[in-house]
Amino acid sequence: MENNIVLTMRDISKTFPGxxxxxxVDFTLRKGEIHALMGENGAGKSTLIKVxxxxxxxxxxxxxxxxxxxxxxxxSPQDAQNMGISTVYQEVNLCxxxxxAENLFIGREPRxxxxxxxxxxxxxxxxxxxxxxIDVSATQNLEECSIANQQMIAIARAVDMRCKVLIxxxxxxxxxxxxxxxxxxxxxxxxxxxxxxxxxxHFLEQVYAVCDRITVLRNGELVGEYAIKDLPRVMLVxxxxxxxxxxxxxIKNMDGEKDYRNAETVIDAKGIGxxxxxxxxxxxxxxxxxxxxxxxxxxxxxxLVRAIYGADKPDSxxxxxxGKPVKINSPIDAxxxxxxxxxxxxxxxxxxxDLSVRENIIIALQAKRGMFKPMSRKEMEEAAxxxxxxxxxxxxxxxxxxxxxxxxNQQKVIIGRWLLTNPEYLIxxxxxxxxxxGTKTEIQKLVLDLADQGMTVTFISSEIEEMLRTCSRMAIxxxxxxxxxxxxxxxxxxxxxxxxxxxxxxxx
Amino acid sequence: MRMNKSFDIKRITGMRxxxxxxxxxxxxxxxxITTPGFFKISVNNGVLYGYIIDVINRAxxxxxxxxxxTLVTAASGGQDISVGAVMAVAAAICCQILSGGDVSxxxxxxxxxxxxxxxxLGAALCGAFNGFLVARLNxxxxxxxxxxxxxxxxxxxxxxxxxxxxxxxESYKLLxxxxxxxxxxxxxxxxxxxxxxxxxxxxxxxxxxxIESVGINATASRLVxxxxxxxxxxxxxxxxFMAGIAGxxxxxxxxxxxxxxxxxxxEMDAILAVALGGNVLGGGKFSLMGSVIGAYTIQALTTTLxxxxxxxxxxxxxxAIVVVVIVTLQSPVFKKAVANLKIKRSTKKxxxxxxxx
Numbered sequence: 001m002e003n004n005i006v007l008t009m010r011d012i013s014k015t016f017p018g019x020x021x022x023x024x025v026d027f028t029l030r031k032g033e034i035h036a037l038m039g040e041n042g043a044g045k046s047t048l049i050k051v052x053x054x055x056x057x058x059x060x061x062x063x064x065x066x067x068x069x070x071x072x073x074x075x076s077p078q079d080a081q082n083m084g085i086s087t088v089y090q091e092v093n094l095c096x097x098x099x100x101a102e103n104l105f106i107g108r109e110p111r112x113x114x115x116x117x118x119x120x121x122x123x124x125x126x127x128x129x130x131x132x133x134i135d136v137s138a139t140q141n142l143e144e145c146s147i148a149n150q151q152m153i154a155i156a157r158a159v160d161m162r163c164k165v166l167i168x169x170x171x172x173x174x175x176x177x178x179x180x181x182x183x184x185x186x187x188x189x190x191x192x193x194x195x196x197x198x199x200x201x202h203f204l205e206q207v208y209a210v211c212d213r214i215t216v217l218r219n220g221e222l223v224g225e226y227a228i229k230d231l232p233r234v235m236l237v238x239x240x241x242x243x244x245x246x247x248x249x250x251i252k253n254m255d256g257e258k259d260y261r262n263a264e265t266v267i268d269a270k271g272i273g274x275x276x277x278x279x280x281x282x283x284x285x286x287x288x289x290x291x292x293x294x295x296x297x298x299x300x301x302x303x304l305v306r307a308i309y310g311a312d313k314p315d316s317x318x319x320x321x322x323g324k325p326v327k328i329n330s331p332i333d334a335x336x337x338x339x340x341x342x343x344x345x346x347x348x349x350x351x352x353x354d355l356s357v358r359e360n361i362i363i364a365l366q367a368k369r370g371m372f373k374p375m376s377r378k379e380m381e382e383a384a385x386x387x388x389x390x391x392x393x394x395x396x397x398x399x400x401x402x403x404x405x406x407x408x409n410q411q412k413v414i415i416g417r418w419l420l421t422n423p424e425y426l427i428x429x430x431x432x433x434x435x436x437x438g439t440k441t442e443i444q445k446l447v448l449d450l451a452d453q454g455m456t457v458t459f460i461s462s463e464i465e466e467m468l469r470t471c472s473r474m475a476i477x478x479x480x481x482x483x484x485x486x487x488x489x490x491x492x493x494x495x496x497x498x499x500x501x502x503x504x505x506x507x508x
Numbered sequence: 509m510r511m512n513k514s515f516d517i518k519r520i521t522g523m524r525x526x527x528x529x530x531x532x533x534x535x536x537x538x539x540x541i542t543t544p545g546f547f548k549i550s551v552n553n554g555v556l557y558g559y560i561i562d563v564i565n566r567a568x569x570x571x572x573x574x575x576x577x578t579l580v581t582a583a584s585g586g587q588d589i590s591v592g593a594v595m596a597v598a599a600a601i602c603c604q605i606l607s608g609g610d611v612s613x614x615x616x617x618x619x620x621x622x623x624x625x626x627x628x629l630g631a632a633l634c635g636a637f638n639g640f641l642v643a644r645l646n647x648x649x650x651x652x653x654x655x656x657x658x659x660x661x662x663x664x665x666x667x668x669x670x671x672x673x674x675x676x677x678e679s680y681k682l683l684x685x686x687x688x689x690x691x692x693x694x695x696x697x698x699x700x701x702x703x704x705x706x707x708x709x710x711x712x713x714x715x716x717x718x719i720e721s722v723g724i725n726a727t728a729s730r731l732v733x734x735x736x737x738x739x740x741x742x743x744x745x746x747x748x749f750m751a752g753i754a755g756x757x758x759x760x761x762x763x764x765x766x767x768x769x770x771x772x773x774x775e776m777d778a779i780l781a782v783a784l785g786g787n788v789l790g791g792g793k794f795s796l797m798g799s800v801i802g803a804y805t806i807q808a809l810t811t812t813l814x815x816x817x818x819x820x821x822x823x824x825x826x827x828a829i830v831v832v833v834i835v836t837l838q839s840p841v842f843k844k845a846v847a848n849l850k851i852k853r854s855t856k857k858x859x860x861x862x863x864x865x
Contacts, residue, residue, distance in 0.1 A: 059852075330735070348725075348727060349727050352725045352728050355724060364733060366714050366717060371718060372714075373714075417732070
């Protein structure tokens, strides 16, 4: 046995009611390595992490830490922390109403005579933040920080606890490139200090940018462990999907040349804006086109569509749908005009966690119909079955609570929910975030299919490549303002980057 | 065959109403042991008589309150603690109208229907006030309803001018007593009708799904087109209305409006009924029948304790003990432990079967 091993998991099995989440999975982490844990949604990555950190218990297998004697069983995340295992989750798990310093030291506050020593705590926090180059004040409330900074603070907290094993579960999904770069610098620094890092992500580039080793899971089973140089990207994807690589490049916006300029205008927003979130903008959206909204995190992409959909009531401007002026005060108004909106934050704004897949699918249509026209049980079941089949949603049954589905499948349920309302205009805000490649591909294909059938789509994504594949036109946003539109030959990675960064496309 | 049987048992124990029913049966079992004549029903003076009838009769107000409380809990994730006081308000309005403003009356001064409608509207208005505070102003339910919890009895006193208003009219006693020669107490019918109507509404409209959806995730519910504020508000109005009905029944029993005692401490029993029914007090999915069973469980318990000669002031102690046991049985931790035990057993069984093959 190599003696630089910091963590081994052997033969781990875990069953949820009706699902074998993990079957005889092995995992080994060495000192000073960054080890990617890869797999599609539902492959068992999260479950493995949760078993390791004591969130879930497991039926068989053993965990050894630092080659120490005897198997360890972590009963709670606190146990795991004491063993030197720290986790930073995809969703930031900190207290938004406490200060940054309190979040960094919660549960282990420096004390003086039994009381919390605030001064030391704030001073130490400031030091940590400075070390890691995080530009926030130790005393401000966490909720005042951007999501990206919150994520960095979560990592800072984990790092400061002198962990032997650092687990990063999708830490980059809400970070922009600069912040990712900063995070990578930090990860490499920790690696050199001998920390073993488990890195869960869906971004392939990032895996190849920082990782030393990859463990691939599929359907709760171990596919294998590989050194990064032995596993080219295409192979990795093939291993994850268990089939030959369905090349993403195959999806191309075939009708890129199609001219939508003469198509009927579906949505015409004139000077729509909302103080503090999105400056007044004009936007014409034509039938059958996929229009992308591009910009950095916080540039107002989501805010723009939320204003159109009535999720945040705009305080200026007018809207026309099919040339007729409409007043949209709340989402139901927008729905009645044929709109549908898949929100960015699936967990907070999308799923209704305790309701079943069936109820989550039919809820929008039911809301649209009104309280006094309830759908019959049969109608609901047919609708649910139809979309479970159409979108290939992996669920034990249609009565399973949506919260027990994997992220990608939850997203498909939400998409099914909106397709069921038969919308004319579909807004998708980051539909592929935190979702595996297989599902990503499916969603992109679906968007193009829907547009082909005449549906109008607005697509928001942080991944420019994804936007290039799906969009026929793109609106660029910067600092809460729509700064331009790109079409046809202007649609290229370079063009978009330039427009986002500012410069020549400044035409408003 | 054996597989079939175990499958059935699993299905039954997995049902949401399983634990509430077990609790009710357990309390009834204790009843039978301590009071052998518990289930004996006799006919005295042409009406049914016996412990069990008494339990079902006395539980009526609680059942009605529990129905309203269930909806409020599910939609807003909080409880309406003003229902007891609202009962007193409704009773005060009703008696005051019937007595024409006098302290005591021997004949209706105004039609009963008018008094009933006005008092129910008054109760619904109290509910609307609570609903406005909770749904529109986003005040925590406990805090919002604390206002009427404290002020409600004062309002009732104001209406009755600080007196206990008596309505000494035989027909006023119908709601809390017996109608004609019917041997079954009227409150039982009232409770059954209320359950029936609310059940019918939940079944025939999408209100039940809306309430659950809003209770689980109000933000997401709004984005799928539900008016979360309106739905929460509506549940409080319904809850106030239910408190009004309970108030009328309670008032009819004593043919008076006793602002200080009608519905006293009943809000806590109503909340308990919701909890005993297996409903999560944090909102979301709910079971109306669970709460109803919970309400009967509480009343059965109270009656048992009285039958065992426990004095009224010691009652809460014994009640608390039983409640601790029941709530523990239904707690997620306990349920999880049982589930784990089952999984372990089934994996063992699987392993054994695998070995046989």
